[in-house]
Amino acid sequence: MDNLTDFATYTLMEPKGSKSYRHIYFTCLFFLYCLILFLNICLCVVIVLERALHEPMYIFLCNLCLNGIYGVTGFYPKFLHDLILDSYVIPSYMCAFQSFVIYSSVKCEYSTLAVMAYDRHVAICRPLDYHSKMNTFSCFVLLFFCWTVSFISTLIALLLTNKLVLCKNHIDKLYCDNWSMVKLSCESTVTNNVYGLISISFYFCIFAVIIVSYIKLAIACKASLECRKKFWQTCVPHILSLVNLSVAILFDTMYNRYGSTNFPDDLRNFLALEIIIVPPLFNPVIYGLNLKEVRNRVLKSCINFLKKSR
Numbered sequence: 021m022d023n024l025t026d027f028a029t030y031t032l033m034e035p036k037g038s039k040s041y042r043h044i045y046f047t048c049l050f051f052l053y054c055l056i057l058f059l060n061i062c063l064c065v066v067i068v069l070e071r072a073l074h075e076p077m078y079i080f081l082c083n084l085c086l087n088g089i090y091g092v093t094g095f096y097p098k099f100l101h102d103l104i105l106d107s108y109v110i111p112s113y114m115c116a117f118q119s120f121v122i123y124s125s126v127k128c129e130y131s132t133l134a135v136m137a138y139d140r141h142v143a144i145c146r147p148l149d150y151h152s153k154m155n156t157f158s159c160f161v162l163l164f165f166c167w168t169v170s171f172i173s174t175l176i177a178l179l180l181t182n183k184l185v186l187c188k189n190h191i192d193k194l195y196c197d198n199w200s201m202v203k204l205s206c207e208s209t210v211t212n213n214v215y216g217l218i219s220i221s222f223y224f225c226i227f228a229v230i231i232v233s234y235i236k237l238a239i240a241c242k243a244s245l246e247c248r249k250k251f252w253q254t255c256v257p258h259i260l261s262l263v264n265l266s267v268a269i270l271f272d273t274m275y276n277r278y279g280s281t282n283f284p285d286d287l288r289n290f291l292a293l294e295i296i297i298v299p300p301l302f303n304p305v306i307y308g309l310n311l312k313e314v315r316n317r318v319l320k321s322c323i324n325f326l327k328k329s330r
Contacts, residue, residue, distance in 0.1 A: 027189040032108040046103040053096040059304040060085040076154040088300030091125025115196035127170035137230045268295040
């Protein structure tokens with residue numbers, strides 16, 4: 021039985037047509053990875069350098085972008101490496117690390133969106149109390165909450181998985197995740213299932229609280245044209261990001277727990293990658309285009325850069 025727990029490596033799912041098209045896959049994904057890094061880093065740099073953007077809403081947006089960079093770095097370098105070598109093998113410790121990075125990033129993004137919803141609620145419904153409630157210390161505490169909760173909850177899930185006796189070492193997915201590793205076990209996974217349900221319920225409650233908060237905001241903004249403009253400019257991007265992330269998590273959860281091997285490979289890969297590709301690409305685009313202050317500062321920074329380069 022001891023030998024069953026000593027897998028030094030795991031094998032990952034091989035992309036369909038990787039033998040023939042791996043260089044095309046590599047080029048497209050490398051470009052996508054660079055684009056995600058560029059957009060998120062660009063937004064972070066603008067927010068850090070521009071004093072006018074040193075406000076809670078933009079600080080939380082910067083955290084969202086930093087978290088996006090952190091999350092995609094857990095997937096793209098390893099997958100690009102596999103495509104080049106045409107070898108889809110990962111050491112067990114790296115598998116656990118990749119799972120930790122990807123899923124702690126997803127949870128941190130959800131927590132950050134919840135914090136951003138609270139920030140907008142205070143700004144629109146209680147504007148006179150905004151600066152007292154959303155001071156520097158409050159921002160620090162909220163950001164600490166976002167990262168700590170996601171790290172601790174993901175670490176607990178991995179520690180529970182590490183105690184399982186494994187019978188197989190093939191993960192039927194393009195990257196490692198905790199639930200895929202749990203499914204390799206040949207013993208009872210009741211504890212893991214219960215913890216997973218608790219975790220899902222916790223983030224579902226966060227989702228419900230955010231939705232109720234935005235409904236109240238929408239109702240509160242009906243009476244004032246200025247409030248309606250503020251709602252559309254600052255809250256709609258949050259809602260779009262929340263819906264996009266929630267759909268990605270729903271797809272990933274349903275696939276992990278109930279996915280059938282009879283699913284078409286293209287659909288399975290889409291469900292697996294949607295949670296990694298779309299949110300970190302979607303967030304800087306929707307915020308950069310929709311938030312007037314951010315859009316103007318980004319354009320200003322680009323113009324200044326072009327002038328200096330001449």
